[in-house]
Amino acid sequence: MRASVPFRLAQLRPHAHAQRRFASSTPGGGVNVNTAEAQKKAQEALAVAGKKLGQAVELGKQYMGPVGEKAGTMLGSYREPLTYNFAVAREFLKQVYVAERLQPPTSLATLQSAYSTLWSRASNPAYWRELVQSGGWTKVGVYALEAYGIFKIGEIIGRRSLVGYKVE
Numbered sequence: 001m002r003a004s005v006p007f008r009l010a011q012l013r014p015h016a017h018a019q020r021r022f023a024s025s026t027p028g029g030g031v032n033v034n035t036a037e038a039q040k041k042a043q044e045a046l047a048v049a050g051k052k053l054g055q056a057v058e059l060g061k062q063y064m065g066p067v068g069e070k071a072g073t074m075l076g077s078y079r080e081p082l083t084y085n086f087a088v089a090r091e092f093l094k095q096v097y098v099a100e101r102l103q104p105p106t107s108l109a110t111l112q113s114a115y116s117t118l119w120s121r122a123s124n125p126a127y128w129r130e131l132v133q134s135g136g137w138t139k140v141g142v143y144a145l146e147a148y149g150i151f152k153i154g155e156i157i158g159r160r161s162l163v164g165y166k167v168e
Contacts, residue, residue, distance in 0.1 A: 042088050045088070046084045048087070049083040
């Protein structure tokens, strides 16, 4: 009879249980340059946001009297964390904006190129046949639905009413 040896995954892969180190710092233990810059920006943004929030609270107190004072004190101890979180979110969104290249086009040629491509595809029956055969019409349909939804939401916001205009 053979003696059974317990099977252990750790014997096959001894590195499986090792601690993983994430990219929050450099391997030597020093702080990453990008992290230090981000922390500095966040602290600066916190200072600016705190200052502006303080100014806004003071203006609220000035214009609204006792109600403004109550609104300023309602935040209480949440005031500092809220301003910090808003500042960090703003810096993060700035980085996403730049990284994803979300800025509007800067030249007229870019706009003309985009619209001429759209027009040439929309007016070409072969493009529509290929779209139906390949199944890409679903993606175009979803994009069209999104555009229509954004348009309708804009109308609702502009009217300040869900249905119809308020005539008074």
